[in-house]
Structures are given as structure tokens and as C-alpha cells.
Amino acid sequence: MNIAVKSPFEEKKANKLQSTRIAGKLVNDYWEMVWRAKEEGKLVCWYEGSAINPFLEAADICWVHGEAYSAMLAARHQEGTAQRVAEERGYMRELCSYARTHLGCAVSNQRLRGDNAGATPDEDDLTWKLPPPDMIISAYAYCSTGQQWDEMTSRVFGKKIPIFNVSLPWIWGSKPDAGYLRGQEWEETSTYVERQLFDMVKFIEERTGKPYPWDRLYSMMADIRRASELRLEAMELCTAQPAPASFFDWVVSIAPINNLPVAGVKDYFETVLTEVKQRVKDGEGAVPDEKYRLFFDGIMNWNKVGWLANKFAKWDAAVVAGRYTHMAFWQEPSLIDPNAPVRGMAQNYLICPNNHAAPILIDLIMGLCRKFKVDGMVIHASRTCRAFTNPQFMIADTAHKQLGIPTSMFEGDVTDESFYKDELLNSRVEAMLEAIEHRRMVHAA
Amino acid sequence: MERTQIIDSFAAAARDPLSYAKQWKARTGRPVIGSFPMNFPGELAHAAGALPMILQESDDPITVGHGLLFPFYCGYTRSMVDQAVRGDFDVLDAIMFGDHCVQLLGAADAIRMQLTNTRVIFFQLISSMCDPWTQGRSEESFAKLRAELEDFAGAKVQDEAMHASIRLFNKNRGLIRRLYDMRKKGIAPLGSVEMQHVVKSSMVMDKAEHTELLEKLVRIYDSAAPLPARNVRLHLSGHFCQAPKPELLEMIEQCGVTVVGDDLYHGFRYISTDVPEQGDPIAGLARWYMDRNTGVPCPTRVQNNVDWDAYLLNAMRDEKAEGMIVLMAKFCEPHMYYYPEVKEAFEKADMPHLLIETEHDGMALESLKTRVETFVEIVKHRQAA
Ligand code: SF4
Ligand code: SF4
Numbered sequence: 001m002n003i004a005v006k007s008p009f010e011e012k013k014a015n016k017l018q019s020t021r022i023a024g025k026l027v028n029d030y031w032e033m034v035w036r037a038k039e040e041g042k043l044v045c046w047y048e049g050s051a052i053n054p055f056l057e058a059a060d061i062c063w064v065h066g067e068a069y070s071a072m073l074a075a076r077h078q079e080g081t082a083q084r085v086a087e088e089r090g091y092m093r094e095l096c097s098y099a100r101t102h103l104g105c106a107v108s109n110q111r112l113r114g115d116n117a118g119a120t121p122d123e124d125d126l127t128w129k130l131p132p133p134d135m136i137i138s139a140y141a142y143c144s145t146g147q148q149w150d151e152m153t154s155r156v157f158g159k160k161i162p163i164f165n166v167s168l169p170w171i172w173g174s175k176p177d178a179g180y181l182r183g184q185e186w187e188e189t190s191t192y193v194e195r196q197l198f199d200m201v202k203f204i205e206e207r208t209g210k211p212y213p214w215d216r217l218y219s220m221m222a223d224i225r226r227a228s229e230l231r232l233e234a235m236e237l238c239t240a241q242p243a244p245a246s247f248f249d250w251v252v253s254i255a256p257i258n259n260l261p262v263a264g265v266k267d268y269f270e271t272v273l274t275e276v277k278q279r280v281k282d283g284e285g286a287v288p289d290e291k292y293r294l295f296f297d298g299i300m301n302w303n304k305v306g307w308l309a310n311k312f313a314k315w316d317a318a319v320v321a322g323r324y325t326h327m328a329f330w331q332e333p334s335l336i337d338p339n340a341p342v343r344g345m346a347q348n349y350l351i352c353p354n355n356h357a358a359p360i361l362i363d364l365i366m367g368l369c370r371k372f373k374v375d376g377m378v379i380h381a382s383r384t385c386r387a388f389t390n391p392q393f394m395i396a397d398t399a400h401k402q403l404g405i406p407t408s409m410f411e412g413d414v415t416d417e418s419f420y421k422d423e424l425l426n427s428r429v430e431a432m433l434e435a436i437e438h439r440r441m442v443h444a445a
Numbered sequence: 446m447e448r449t450q451i452i453d454s455f456a457a458a459a460r461d462p463l464s465y466a467k468q469w470k471a472r473t474g475r476p477v478i479g480s481f482p483m484n485f486p487g488e489l490a491h492a493a494g495a496l497p498m499i500l501q502e503s504d505d506p507i508t509v510g511h512g513l514l515f516p517f518y519c520g521y522t523r524s525m526v527d528q529a530v531r532g533d534f535d536v537l538d539a540i541m542f543g544d545h546c547v548q549l550l551g552a553a554d555a556i557r558m559q560l561t562n563t564r565v566i567f568f569q570l571i572s573s574m575c576d577p578w579t580q581g582r583s584e585e586s587f588a589k590l591r592a593e594l595e596d597f598a599g600a601k602v603q604d605e606a607m608h609a610s611i612r613l614f615n616k617n618r619g620l621i622r623r624l625y626d627m628r629k630k631g632i633a634p635l636g637s638v639e640m641q642h643v644v645k646s647s648m649v650m651d652k653a654e655h656t657e658l659l660e661k662l663v664r665i666y667d668s669a670a671p672l673p674a675r676n677v678r679l680h681l682s683g684h685f686c687q688a689p690k691p692e693l694l695e696m697i698e699q700c701g702v703t704v705v706g707d708d709l710y711h712g713f714r715y716i717s718t719d720v721p722e723q724g725d726p727i728a729g730l731a732r733w734y735m736d737r738n739t740g741v742p743c744p745t746r747v748q749n750n751v752d753w754d755a756y757l758l759n760a761m762r763d764e765k766a767e768g769m770i771v772l773m774a775k776f777c778e779p780h781m782y783y784y785p786e787v788k789e790a791f792e793k794a795d796m797p798h799l800l801i802e803t804e805h806d807g808m809a810l811e812s813l814k815t816r817v818e819t820f821v822e823i824v825k826h827r828q829a830a
Contacts, residue, residue, distance in 0.1 A: 089785045089789075090784055090785030090788045090789075091781065091782075091785055092781045092784070094517065094775070094776050094778075094781060095778060095781045095782065096778070099782075138573075138747075142547070142550070143547045144545055144546050144547045144550075144572065144745070144778075144779070145547050145778050145782075147572060147573065147747055148744070148745075148747060148778070148779055148782045148783075149782070150747070151747035151749070151782075152782050152783070152785075152786075154749060155786055159749055163749055165573035165576060165747065167571050167572070167573055167576075167582070169545075169569040170545060170550060170567070170569055172567040172569075174557075174565070174566065174567070192582075196578075199577075199578075357554055357557075358554040358555075358557070358558060359557075359558075381515060383517055384517075386515075386517075386518065386547050386548055386551060386778075387547050389515055389551070390547070390548075390550060390551030390554060391551070391554055391555075392515075393512060393513045393514070393555070394513070394554070394555065394558055
């Protein structure tokens with residue numbers, strides 16, 4: 001008889017926030033709503049990148065966020081079909097896997113709903129299930145790939161769908177007055193984007209044939225502003241030792257702040273904040289035994305969220321903050337004036353975790369590392385998301401030089417699991433933790 | 446001057462643009478401005494008294510640059526960073542660019558961090574080409590560039606100077622387009638490597654000097670009669686920021702191919718469109734920027750009302766090309782995005798094409814040759830059928 005003996009080490013798991021379970025339910029409800037949209041006679045808008053969803057939700061348009069769909073498929077390990085369909089049409093493996101997965105969905109949607117009559121869709125296969133768009137809005141900060149992805153989506157649908165492009169320039173910041181949220185370039189760029197958002201509203205009005213309900217947008221933005229403040233307050237509490245929540249909890253909380261119906265969002269973050277506060281009071285950590293505090297640079301590996309959370313927990317490493325989670329998603333609520341929110345919305349779109357050039361971006365990251373008192377940095381070099389990998393060597397270098405902390409880099413990807421290299425992650429993170437130990441010994445001596 | 450001598454001068458500048466820049470600078474005492482492809486208006490920098498030079502991928506293997514950019518970036522961006530770290534760009538007084546391909550942005554950031562004494566100027570060009578405000582926004586971007594140039598040069602860039610530069614650049618483009626036309630008709634039997642030398646040197650040389658040589662070259666062919674063509678006529682497509690390697694082009698032609706047209710950036714794409722010579726020069730440059738994309742659509746821009754695939758099929762009809770070889774620089778995302786559209790359109794139009802992915806660090810030319818030979822056979826059989 002074989003008796004499986006579990007070592008205590010194997011049993012260490014991430015102590016996830018209980019409240020993030022609600023996010024799972026909200027996400028499911030959102031997609032159910034999306035899948036029903038056509039039956040309910042709603043107009044459907046596809047978009048990626050910037051959170052323009054309040055503009056759409058206020059106008060009663062069903063908003064379909066591309067990355068969110070790809071991420072959801074990957075998190076449920078159902079991305080394979082979409083990626084295969086995309087590959088069959090000629091989209092190559094080195095293309096952004098978010099886009100590739102989503103384009104696979106578009107292609108298969110076209111095939112099953114379009115000309116290829118006779119094909120019977122499999123109800124359990126989510127690849128084809130998105131309602132086809134009545135309009136596309138492209139508003140992608142920094143990454144040229146985002147805008148091209150939208151254009152190609154429109155071409156997959158035979159260019160029959162009206163498309164509106166919002167251009168979000170990169171903040172290069174070379175002038176003496178340049179900095180985070182300041183300087184002439186920042187103000188001019190904000191004005192340029194604000195102008196385009198007003199034009200985008202006209203485009204929406206043309207589609208709905210109704211005057212735009214500004215009041216609804218105002219009240220939604222008041223809620224989002226509040227939700228964002230609650231989220232940031234809860235994140236801030238993770239400076240506590242042990243950290244009550246981890247980067248992975250904040251990853252799970254991206255959808256609520258970024259693309260779920262506004263109505264439930266404030267409540268969600270209120271619940272999260274309450275739990276985080278309680279944990280701080282109780283000294284309860286996001287990992288059972290916090291020995292190390294790490295910063296996570298890079299986009300998420302959506303097929304691996306739970307897996308990575310547990311892996312770091314086993315190493316007694318609390319991943320306390322990250323570029324992806326802590327530098328985006330209505331990150332600057334104070335810029336949003338609920339009575340005139342458009343400029344503040346434009347400005348929040350300009351603050352994606354990549355849209356400031358390296359000097360400003362790296363300064364912000366170093367600030368977070370100091371604030372959260374990290375001992376090291378783990379860097380996810382996502383093979384097909386170059387927007388995130390662009391500054392990573394410079395980030396690592398600055399972390400060594402300015403903070404004196406070790407870093408470790410591993411290869412993975414946003415939604416294409418085949419790029420993920422587990423052994424590399426293991427050996428490099430272990431080496432980094434050893435380096436941290438060594439540093440501590442030297443300091444103690 | 447002989448044809449070979451002219452081509453050799455072009456080839457020398459094309460092969461080693463930075464040495465050319467050093468000599469030019471020593472000779473003139475004027476500044477050299479490097480730019481990234483593909484939409485920098487060299488006319489403006491020229492009018493400011495500088496030598497505008499489109500920075501070129503180097504043949505050298507990537508060494509020190511590995512520490513700044515990942516290997517899964519296109520060869521152009523990796524080579525740019527590598528050259529910057531090695532100090533090859535010391536001759537440049539400034540670097541300016543307006544294109545924002547995500548990989549290029551990564552390279553630009555890394556280069557700025559490296560070259561702390563070189564001014565790196567960015568003026569983001571709108572890449573959405575058919576918005577009501579595209580012209581206006583492009584004008585704003587070019588006006589910003591003009592202001593930056595004035596600040597850099599310490600003097601105003603006058604309209605008259607800009608008009609003169611525009612005329613010179615138009616003349617240069619026009620002459621190269623004539624060569625393209627002559628090649629298409631079989632009057633100018635220029636190989637694709639020679640054509641690359643012509644265009645690539647135009648990207649880096651003093652425009653007046655280049656134009657003078659071009660005029661001589663065009664004159665040589667002016668009275669020539671068309672040569673009988675025996676080879677398979679092909680169009681070369683793709684390859685944006687970097688020039689395809691000459692050995693690859695030679696290999697293709699050795700397979701019984703005559704290249705009769707292309708839309709390579711180091712080819713027709715670069716010289717396809719002129720800037721209006723009348724009126725406000727900044728508005729003219731904005732017009733040029735937009736016209737370029739309707740002239741030869743580019744996958745790095747988005748424009749719902751023009752199709753690169755349709756353009757290619759039309760161009761090939763005009764060139765009487767029987768097939769197309771697509772040269773795709775590995776990891777070039779804009780190209781990877783658009784390729785399925787081209788593939789589908791070509792399959793629908795029953796026009797054969799062959800996709801070749803190119804790499805910075807060496808390619809297995811022998812196995813590629815087999816693929817090209819097979820492709821050429823297919824095209825020949827179709828003709829015979
Ligand atoms: S490469 Fe990254 S930033 Fe760009 S579209 Fe894809 S996921 Fe978004
Ligand atoms: S367009 Fe292609 S070749 Fe040019 S920088 Fe971008 S990825 Fe590289």
C-alpha cells in the first residue's frame with residue numbers, strides 16, 4: 001500500500017484574500033451579461049487597453065474588453081482553441097498573445113456566425129461565443145500593437161464595423177519641467193486626449209442615435225473614483241509586515257477596477273479594504289511565513305496566477321507590489337472631477353504602467369520598492385508583450401544601483417503558456433533568495 | 446562617370462553610413478542628425494543645415510546590446526541599441542524620431558539612457574491615418590519638430606530653406622522612381638542589391654551629392670533599349686526598418702528571378718511620395734505623411750480605407766510580376782499582424798507568394814535557396830499551364 005506523506009513545506013499555500021472570491025463571481029456575471037447582449041438587443045462595442053467602459057456603460061452599450069477575454073480564457077485554461085484558430089489564419093506565435101487569442105476568437109466568431117453556415121458551435125467552447133461588435137473603439141496607450149490589433153479585428157469582420165481611434169501619445173519627458181503628472185508635455189497631451197474623448201462621445205451618439213447621458217457618466221465616475229481610493233488605501237496597508245495581501249490578490253482585483261459593471265465595484269473594494277484592515281490588526285499575512293518581500297515587475301502570466309501565488313508562498317516570499325497592479329487602473333483618482341470627469345479620465349488613460357518613458361517610470365518603481373520595503377525584485381520577461389519588457393534591463397540595473405537589491409528574471413508570457421519556463425524561475429528565484437539571505441548576514445555581522 | 450563607379454559610391458555610403466557621416470562632418474563642420482525609420486522628414490533637418498541620416502542596422506553581431514534589449518526583438522532595434530552601447534553613434538549630434546512602434550520605443554529609451562550627451566528628440570506622429578484630425582495633428586507634430594530643430598541649431602528654420610530642401614528631396618525621389626520605372630520596363634537592369642544601394646545611400650548621404658550622382662546614373666539608361674527578359678518576374682515585399690541582407694537578395698536572384706518591383710522600406714516605400722512644393726511647408730509635410738500611406742500602405746499605421754494587400758496586387762499587375770516574395774524581419778509585429786490579410790488576399794487572387802522570415806544573426810541561406818527554387822518552379826509551371 002502506498003501512503004502519500006505530505007511534507008509541511010508542500011502544504012504552504014498563499015493565504016488569498018477571501019474577498020477576492022467575489023471578484024470571480026463578478027467576472028462570471030460580467031461575461032454572462034456579455035454573452036446575452038445580443039439577445040437583449042444591446043449594441044456591442046469591442047475595445048482593448050484603456051478603461052473606456054464607463055463611457056459605454058453609461059450609454060447602455062455592452063462593452064467587451066479584449067484582454068479581459070483572453071486573460072479569462074487563459075485563467076480557465078481554455079485559450080488553446082483560440083490560439084490555434086489564430087495560427088491557422090496566419091497570426092504567428094511571436095505576436096502579442098493577448099491579441100492572438102482575441103483575434104482567434106474573432107475569426108472563430110466570424111466562421112460560426114458568418115458565411116460558414118452549417119458549422120455547429122460547441123456550447124462549452126468560449127472561443128466563438130463573444131457577441132460580434134457593432135462598433136470598435138481603439139484607445140491603447142504606449143503599445144502600437146494595441147492599435148494594430150483593433151485594426152486587424154476590424155478587418156477580420158470585413159471592415160464593416162465602424163471604428164474610432166483615440167491616439168494616446170507616449171510621455172517622453174525630455175524637457176526640464178517634465179515629470180510624473182507635470183510639465184507642459186503632460187498638460188498638452190492631456191488636452192489632446194481629452195479633445196478626442198469628446199469626439200469619441202459624438203461617435204457613440206451616432207451609434208446609439210441618442211444624446212449622450214452625461215449625468216450617468218458623472219455618477220459612475222464618482223463611484224469609480226471612490227472605488228479607486230478604497231483600492232489604493234487597501235494596497236497602501238500592505239506596507240505592513242507581514243503584508244496582508246499580495247500582488248496576486250491585486251491581480252485578481254484588476255477586473256473589478258478595470259472592466260466590470262460599475263455598480264458592484266465600490267462594494268467590492270469596501271469588502272477588500274475591510275478584510276485587509278482586519279488582517280493588519282490580526283497580523284495575518286498573505287503568505288503563511290513572510291521572510292522575504294518582493295516586487296513583481298511585468299505583466300501577469302494569466303495561466304499561472306494561483307500557481308505562482310502558491311509557489312512564492314512556499315518560498316516564504318510575499319510579493320507585495322508590482323508595476324502591473326500598482327501603477328495603473330484608475331491609479332490617480334484625485335484627477336477625476338466627478339462633475340467634469342473627461343480630462344481626468346484622459347489623464348488616467350495616459351498613466352498606464354508603460355506610458356511614461358524610462359526615467360519617469362523607473363523613478364516610480366523605485367519609489368514603490370522603497371515604500372513597500374522590498375528585499376528583491378522578480379522580473380517577468382513576457383515573451384510577446386514587449387511593452388512590459390522594454391525597460392526591464394534598466395529597471396533591474398537601477399534596482400541594483402539605487403536600492404542595492406538583487407533581481408531575478410524569468411521568461412513567461414501573458415497568455416501563451418508554452419513560453420513559461422518553470423525551471424528557470426525556480427533556480428533564479430532561489431538564487432535571489434540566497435543572495436538576500438547573504439546580504440542579511442553581512443548586514444547583521 | 447561609369448555606371449559601376451556611381452553604384453560603388455552609393456554602395457560605400459550604404460555599407461558604412463557612420464564613416465560617411467564622419468567625413469561629411471569633417472568636411473562641412475555641420476551637425477549630423479540621426480533618425481529612426483520610417484517617417485522622419487529629412488527635409489526639415491536638412492533645412493536646419495544638418496545632415497539627416499536614417500540610422501541603419503549594422504551587420505555586426507549583437508554583443509553588448511544583449512544587456513539592454515531581449516533577444517525576442519527585431520534585428521533593427523537590437524542593432525540600434527548595440528551600436529549605441531558600443532559608441533558607434535558618437536558622430537551624431539542628435540537623434541530624432543516620430544514613429545512609435547513598441548519595439549522602437551524600447552530601443553529609444555535604452556539609447557537615451559546610454560547616450561547621455563546626445564539629444565534624443567521624440568515627436569509622436571499620429572498613426573491613425575484617416576481621422577478628421579490626422580492632418581492637423583501631423584502638422585502639430587512636425588511644427589514641434591521644427592521648434593526642436595530651431596532650438597538645437599540655435600537659429601530659425603525659414604520657410605524658404607524648407608521649400609528648397611523639399612524641392613531637392615523631391616527631385617531625388619523622382620529620379621529614383623524613374624530608375625524603378627526603367628527597371629520595370631527592362632531598360633535599367635539594376636539588380637536588387639544595386640537598387641538597395643541606390644535607396645539606402647539616399648537615406649544617409651548628402652542629398653545634393655546623391656542627386657548629382659543619380660542624375661548621371663539615370664542619363665546612362667535614358668537612351669537604353671529594353672532587354673529581353675527570361676527570368677521569372679517577382680515583387681519583393683515587406684522588410685520595414687532594416688535593409689534585407691544583400692546576400693539574401695543575391696541568392697534570390699540566382700534562382701532565376703528578376704525583381705521587377707518592391708515595396709521595401711529600403712526600396713520603393715522610401716521614395717514613393719513627394720512633398721507638395723507650394724504653400725506652408727509644415728502643412729506640406731503633413732500631407733506627404735498622409736499621402737505616403739495611401740500611396741504605399743504601411744502596416745505600422747492604421748487606415749481602414751486603404752489595403753496593403755490590394756495595393757500589392759495592383760502594383761504587381763502593373764509590374765507584370767508573376768509572384769511575390771515576402772521578406773519578414775523576425776519579431777516585426779506590424780508585419781506579423783498584417784500578413785494574414787495579405788496571405789488571404791493572395792490566395793483569393795490566385796497569386797503565388799513565398800514568406801521568408803529573416804534574422805539579424807545569420808540565416809541558413811542554403812535551405813532558403815531550396816525553398817526559393819521550389820517557389821520559382823511553381824511560378825514557372827503556372828505560367829506554362
Ligand atoms: S503587447 Fe502587451 S501592451 Fe501591447 S497590446 Fe499586447 S498585451 Fe497589450
Ligand atoms: S516596425 Fe518592425 S522592424 Fe520596425 S522597429 Fe517595429 S518591429 Fe522593428
